[in-house]
Amino acid sequence: MTVPQPDVQREDEHMHRYARQVVFPPVGEDGQRRLLGSTVLIAGCGALGSGIAELLARAGVGTLRLVDRDYLELHNLQRQSLYDERLLAEALPKAVAAARRIREINSSIVAEAHPTDLTGDNVLELFDGVDVVLDGTDNWETRYLLNDAAVRTGTPWVYGGVIGATGMSMSIVPGRTPCLRCIFPDPPPPGGDTCETAGVLGPAVWMVASVQAMSALRILLGDPPAARLTTVDAWNAGTEGLDLGDPVPGCPACDLRTGEFLNGARGTGVRLCGRNSVQIAARPGTRLDLGAVAIRLGSIGAVRHNEHLLKLHVDGHGLTLFADGRAIVSGTEDESVARSLYARYIGH
Amino acid sequence: MPLEVRIPPMLRDCASGQTRFSITAGTLEEALRRLFETYPLLQVHLYDETQRLRQHVLIFFNGESVARLDHLDIPVRTGDQLTILQAVSGG
Numbered sequence: 001m002t003v004p005q006p007d008v009q010r011e012d013e014h015m016h017r018y019a020r021q022v023v024f025p026p027v028g029e030d031g032q033r034r035l036l037g038s039t040v041l042i043a044g045c046g047a048l049g050s051g052i053a054e055l056l057a058r059a060g061v062g063t064l065r066l067v068d069r070d071y072l073e074l075h076n077l078q079r080q081s082l083y084d085e086r087l088l089a090e091a092l093p094k095a096v097a098a099a100r101r102i103r104e105i106n107s108s109i110v111a112e113a114h115p116t117d118l119t120g121d122n123v124l125e126l127f128d129g130v131d132v133v134l135d136g137t138d139n140w141e142t143r144y145l146l147n148d149a150a151v152r153t154g155t156p157w158v159y160g161g162v163i164g165a166t167g168m169s170m171s172i173v174p175g176r177t178p179c180l181r182c183i184f185p186d187p188p189p190p191g192g193d194t195c196e197t198a199g200v201l202g203p204a205v206w207m208v209a210s211v212q213a214m215s216a217l218r219i220l221l222g223d224p225p226a227a228r229l230t231t232v233d234a235w236n237a238g239t240e241g242l243d244l245g246d247p248v249p250g251c252p253a254c255d256l257r258t259g260e261f262l263n264g265a266r267g268t269g270v271r272l273c274g275r276n277s278v279q280i281a282a283r284p285g286t287r288l289d290l291g292a293v294a295i296r297l298g299s300i301g302a303v304r305h306n307e308h309l310l311k312l313h314v315d316g317h318g319l320t321l322f323a324d325g326r327a328i329v330s331g332t333e334d335e336s337v338a339r340s341l342y343a344r345y346i347g348h
Numbered sequence: 349m350p351l352e353v354r355i356p357p358m359l360r361d362c363a364s365g366q367t368r369f370s371i372t373a374g375t376l377e378e379a380l381r382r383l384f385e386t387y388p389l390l391q392v393h394l395y396d397e398t399q400r401l402r403q404h405v406l407i408f409f410n411g412e413s414v415a416r417l418d419h420l421d422i423p424v425r426t427g428d429q430l431t432i433l434q435a436v437s438g439g
Contacts, residue, residue, distance in 0.1 A: 044439055049439070138437065139437065161435065161438055162438050162439060163358065165357070167436055167438075168433070168435075168436050184403060184404050185403045187404065188404035193358050194438060195438035198438075231431075235357075240431070242408050242411055242433075243412065
């Protein structure tokens with residue numbers, strides 16, 4: 001975090017713009033200066049990422065580094081609040097559209113657009129100079145990668161997830177609180193519910209994004225929240241905080257520091273597989289009930305299956321899923337498109 | 349004593365469409381046993397083939413992770429809560 005250079009006129013403008021939060025004692029003028037001098041990485045600019053980015057931009061966080069691998073689509077507009085029909089018509093990458101919209105909301109801060117897939121090859125570079133990382137992703141592989149990178153660099157990060165009308169969030173401060181793998185040692189197996197198969201409601205997104213943004217502000221202000229898992233039930237207007245205790249001895253990420261997701265030893269193996277198709281491998285030992293997956297995907301697109309494989313046609317692509325979790329995505333040679341489709345419909 | 353059980357909405361089909369319901373038991377251990385006797389499909393979603401809690405599942409008893417409890421022979425009192433959570437992926 002860097003403290004901005006003194007500029008009396010600019011300082012007056014800032015304190016006027018942010019007057020309603022500067023007057024809140026835990027923020028104050030010193031706190032506002034800290035926010036203005038801070039950099040946050042928003043990993044994923046979908047539903048949660050949109051809400052988080054807007055809240056932090058309006059709060060005057062000085063630099064937002066916006067990373068996303070996807071392009072805007074019509075069905076995003078129901079809950080991804082940064083975007084509108086004008087941006088959709090330009091067929092922009094989400095990171096670019098988000099940065100443009102953030103600059104319209106607050107032209108006095110910096111919005112960096114990074115339309116790229118977060119991988120072990122670029123994550124440490126994207127973490128450079130970052131004070132806190134916000135999780136706006138929709139898949140476990142990227143979250144475990146963020147967790148490894150956070151442990152490696154000592155950067156706090158804030159997990160968030162949402163599905164249907166419920167969600168959850170937890171702040172992770174390496175060395176002080178449990179990390180993601182202390183709480184969830186391994187990702188859920190593929191084949192579970194995703195927002196594409198189970199749906200997701202905008203108010204639930206905003207509740208989780210608000211919890212995440214508030215956690216980030218507290219971390220930036222030097223008062224990080226306790227190690228708690230906050231659960232959100234938007235349908236019944238309820239939240240609950242569950243004590244997470246201390247970091248877990250023997251945790252492969254934060255105690256043993258294996259960096260498995262960072263160095264590629266764990267995670268989805270993705271590779272080009274012949275002309276116009278990409279293969280995605282699942283972790284060893286995965287076994288899927290393809291019949292159950294077929295039922296879940298029945299409302300999404302055309303599905304056929306037998307005991308060995310399942311074929312889904314959706315969004316102009318073919319997805320062939322095998323019982324060991326491996327999939328071949330046809331209709332693209334872009335690995336990030338294949339990852340995105342797998343995360344959306346199969347889950348990871 | 350009745351224990352209030354809360355499960356994720358995504359698992360409501362495993363519990364006759366409910367996300368909140370009561371289980372009557374004398375101890376936490378008995379409550380868990382009765383829960384899975386009553387709703388066996390719930391156990392399939394929460395535990396693997398070796399009867400180990402799946403690694404993306406959390407169970408809290410009165411806000412305390414059951415995994416951190418020394419034993420499950422804890423008397424159930426009126427108002428006690430059992431909260432079952434799964435890691436949430438969407439974003």
